[in-house]
Amino acid sequence: MSLKISNTVKGKTAVLRIAGEVDMFSSPQARNAIMELVKQRVPKVIVDLGEVSYMDSSGVATLIEGLQLCHKYNGNLVVAGLRDNVREVFELTRLDKIFQIFQDVETAKANG
């Protein structure tokens, strides 16, 4: 099924809200949305995963790609609102050490 994606850019920060199941089928959609923000060289991208009920390694790969591109222009990409099963994917693949993971978007805005 397709994802629902929306974003708000305010000053140096963009919040990208993704809703749905991020898998091999839908992750290209998430990738497009991230690439758009990266092209604009947004300094801080907060990816809100609060409404993501499932994420596989293709979703995680998309986020790694976004993070690496952000780092190239000294920007950052952080994730927020992870549900237990989504957090588990980050822990399983040790990516909880690479990504800044925040409880929710507000905390992500206030920090880093």
Add this chain to the structure above:
Amino acid sequence: MSLKISNTVKGKTAVLRIAGEVDMFSSPQARNAIMELVKQRVPKVIVDLGEVSYMDSSGVATLIEGLQLCHKYNGNLVVAGLRDNVREVFELTRLDKIFQIFQDVETAKANG
């Protein structure tokens, strides 16, 4: 999967709370619980379906059986808290005309 079933009898009214998916596999469990109340000739049985995420015709059959047995001793059996898909089963089979259906347990207690 098994149902979670509990009940509270207070004066002339019993509230039977059922949680889970009521189907061919699990409906005998619901039947046992209803039969227990019917044997005690409880005047008013309120079946709380608020936590029932699915019900098929075997669940409905169980409720019809309970209703008919209650009527035999001049008692009544009503249902409350139906989710849309469960209500649909009652409408599809025209049983919304046979059963008193209440929004929630409180309304069921106050009425009839």
Add this chain to the structure above:
Amino acid sequence: MTKIIVLNLTSDPPLLSVMRAAVSKVCEIAGFDALDTSKIILAIDEACSNIIRHAYKGKGGQSIRITCKIKPTKLEFILEDEGEPADVKKIKSRPLDEIRPGGLGVYIITSVMDKVIYADGMEAGNRLVMQKSIPKDKK
């Protein structure tokens, strides 16, 4: 292009929940809304319950094969079992106004689906084809 999903279960009632979860997603992919999806799940569940109860007389471990075909304009389900071939004339619902427990499954199946065909004169097993049109305003 038609997408095909085949689910093979044994005739064990606890497995019906696996069928319902799969059929739910099939309906979503086909473009049905939540209410239609719940009605289709119910119809397939009633048909599977009938196979367990009538074709297999409650015996577990027997094959139930559910083929889901997602076509551009309709969703088709084919249910096949290896139980005793039914006398198709006898597969019918009770009159709705004769209130009694049971006897509602076939009524539900035929109310929900647009087309319901029980194969007649099978040498072995049974085959039930059910179709439902996909609403045109699907997203």
Add this chain to the structure above:
Amino acid sequence: MTKIIVLNLTSDPPLLSVMRAAVSKVCEIAGFDALDTSKIILAIDEACSNIIRHAYKGKGGQSIRITCKIKPTKLEFILEDEGEPADVKKIKSRPLDEIRPGGLGVYIITSVMDKVIYADGMEAGNRLVMQKSIPKDKK
């Protein structure tokens, strides 16, 4: 008694959601808790994605057969495809500290499951067997 559920999908990514819904219920019936269930779903999803990507090179409409065996002490999944037989030596994950997009599927599969066996030397197609023990304190 072993309960067997077979799901046959075509190699079309939108259908993976049907597989996940079915596997979720299979795990629940086997007695796994929510966290283990989500990890098992992930592992099977990664294995199916790899079949689509590597065995079928992205081609849709090809067969993926998922057999789930619920045994008293373990859950077993057998994935069979009709794609090009893999060079099993090459199926391995990247080192985790080499951060780059991709290359995590096999790592996830082997971390989650207790036993993972890619059949070697197949004449045609591929066969992957995965097992996970069922926790003893299951309800």
